Every structure is written in structure tokens, then in C-alpha cells.
Amino acid sequence: MSAADDQSGPLVLSEDRDGIAVLLLNRPAQRNALRFESWTELAAALREVSGARAIVIAGAGGFFSAGGDLKSGPAHGSGAMAPAGRVQHAQGVLAQLRAVGVPTIAAVEGAAVGLGWSLALSCDLVVAASDAFFSAPFVARAVVPDGGLAWRLTQQLGRHRAASLLLRGSRLSAADARQLGLVTDLADPGxxxxxAVALGAELAEADPGAIELTKRLIHSAEAAELAAFHPLELAVATVAQQRSAASSGRETFR
Structure with missing residues (x-):
């Protein structure tokens, strides 16, 4: 990692707003691109705010997340699955996020791209600034969708709309995403x-037991299918990374 990419501060910041926890991805110079360590810190932050009334996830610097870090790459550790080590780690943290017993809300400014879009869609609700956009430019970068994004978009939109977004990598505006059911609320830019905090406070007025049990019902409806999809996603991501590195003679990362 170059000196320009070095960061001594936390990769995830935590703020308490009257019992609503705001977790802020904190690499604004890199548009909050997600390194392996970003997922580790997000997992720790989720554990630390487990007593919050609701959790908001956002990005510093007016941008949600540019997705997986292009420079650090998805490889981590050793063994056959090491080329997609970050993908596997992200899968676990996203499962942790979905299992949180209080409402979780993504607050998207700027854009949610690639794995960043997966993170946003793993929250219960998605608030997006009206000028924000979403995209999944995996194929253009010789890799495959991860974080369950292919499964989630296909479930939500059907095969053909999902294929258009994933194969073409085109941008989806916040307004169009809301029309498709991928965004729950639009907000003014900034x-x-x-x-999202106001929405979290509104939801927190409901009975917390009813909230948790309702979330369990929602989670159980998708958990089995998503759990079955994850090993295939991980294996395909590993193969795609190995092919990309072999064809270029070096490691090429999303």
C-alpha cells in the first residue's frame, strides 16, 4: 500500500445520536472503498452498538462507498480460497448486519457501487440522496458480483432487469432505484x-420485541436461499480473480 493510501485513523467511525448509532465508513479520499480491514472494523462496530435503538450506515465525505478497494484487492490469507478472502469476510459481516435485532438503515450520498451496493441492500431500509446513484461495474473489471448482489438483484427485480444492471454495469439513479423498490426513501442532497437518523428514531418508537421478531421473520424468508448461494459466489469469485491475474500477468483487483 502506498503512503497516499496509508491511514492511521479508524476505518469506521461511530457516533451516537440520541440512541441512534451512526456508523461512518471513513476513507473519504478513496471514496470509502472497502478493504479487508474495513469489514473487520465494521463487524466490531456493529457489536459495540448492539444496544442502540437503530443503526445508520453511511460514508464520510458525501459518498457512501466505491466498493471493494482496487489497490488492496480481494486476496487475503492462504489456501485455495485466498484469492477471494475479502469476499468471504464480507459475506460474514453482511450476515451479521442482517441479523442485528434493531432497524438498520443505509444512508447513501454520492453513490453505492459494487460491494458498497451490497452493503446498502443488506440494511433493512435504504435512504438515498436524490442525486445519488447505484452501479455494479464488475464485468467491466473482469470480476463477478459479490456480497450477494447477484442473488439480491435477481430476487428483487427478476432475471432480465438484474442481468441488465450486472452485465452492462450501467448507473441506476436514486429515483429509478426507488421505483424498483431498491430504495425506500429519497432525501435532499446532503x-x-x-x-435516516430521523427514520431510525421513528422506528425506535415501536415495541423493540416486535421489531426484532418481525426482522427474524424477514430474515428467515431469505436466509436459506442466500446461505446456499454464498459458497457458489465465493468459488466463482475465486476463479474469476485467478483468471484475471493469469490473463494480465499480475493481480487485477476490483
Whole structure:
């Protein structure tokens, strides 16, 4: 990692807003691109705010996340699956996020791209600034969708709409994403976090037991299919990374 990419501060910041926890991805110079360590810190932050009334996930610097870090790459550790080590780690943290017993809300400013889009869609609700966009440019970068994004978009949109987004990598505006059911609330530019905090406070007025049990019902409806999909996603991501590295003579990362 170059000196320009070095960061001594935390990769995830935590703020308490009257019992609503705001977790902020904190690599604004890299548009909050997600390294292996980003997922480790996000997992720890989720554990630390387990007593919050609701959790908001956002990005520093007016941008949600550019996805997986292009420079650090998806490889981590050793063994046959090491080329997709970050993908496997992210799968586990996203499962942890979905299992949280309180409402979770993504607050998207700027854009949620690739794995960043997977993170946003793993929250219960998605608030997006009206000028934000979403995209999944995996194929253009010779890799495959990860974080369950192919499964989630296909479930939500059907095969053909999902294929168009994933194969073409085109941008989806916040307004179009809301029309498709991928965004729950639109906010004025610059106010997505405040809107999400207010929404979290509204949801927190409900009975917490009813909230948790309802979330369990929602989670159980998708858990089995997503759990079956994850090993295939991990294996395909590993193969894609190995092919990309072999064809270029070096490691090429998303």
C-alpha cells in the first residue's frame, strides 16, 4: 500500500445520536472503498452498538462507498480460497448486519457501487440522496458480483432487469432505484444521514420485541436461499480473480 493510501485513523467511525448509532465508513479520499480491514472494523462496530435503538450506515465525505478497494484487492490469507478472502469476510459481516435485532438503515450520498451496493441492500431500509446513484461495474473489471448482489438483484427485480444492471454495469439513479423498490426513501442532497437518523428514531418508537421478531421473520424468508448461494459466489469469485491475474500477468483487483 502506498503512503497516499496509508491511514492511521479508524476505518469506521461511530457516533451516537440520541440512541441512534451512526456508523461512518471513513476513507473519504478513496471514496470509502472497502478493504479487508474495513469489514473487520465494521463487524466490531456493529457489536459495540448492539444496544442502540437503530443503526445508520453511511460514508464520510458525501459518498457512501466505491466498493471493494482496487489497490488492496480481494486476496487475503492462504489456501485455495485466498484469492477471494475479502469476499468471504464480507459475506460474514453482511450476515451479521442482517441479523442485528434493531432497524438498520443505509444512508447513501454520492453513490453505492459494487460491494458498497451490497452493503446498502443488506440494511433493512435504504435512504438515498436524490442525486445519488447505484452501479455494479464488475464485468467491466473482469470480476463477478459479490456480497450477494447477484442473488439480491435477481430476487428483487427478476432475471432480465438484474442481468441488465450486472452485465452492462450501467448507473441506476436514486429515483429509478426507488421505483424498483431498491430504495425506500429519497432525501435532499446532503441530508441522507439526517433523514435516516430521523427514520431510525421513528422506528425506535415501536415495541423493540416486535421489531426484532418481525426482522427474524424477514430474515428467515431469505436466509436459506442466500446461505446456499454464498459458497457458489465465493468459488466463482475465486476463479474469476485467478483468471484475471493469469490473463494480465499480475493481480487485477476490483
Amino acid at each position: 441530508s441522507a444521514v439526517d433523514h
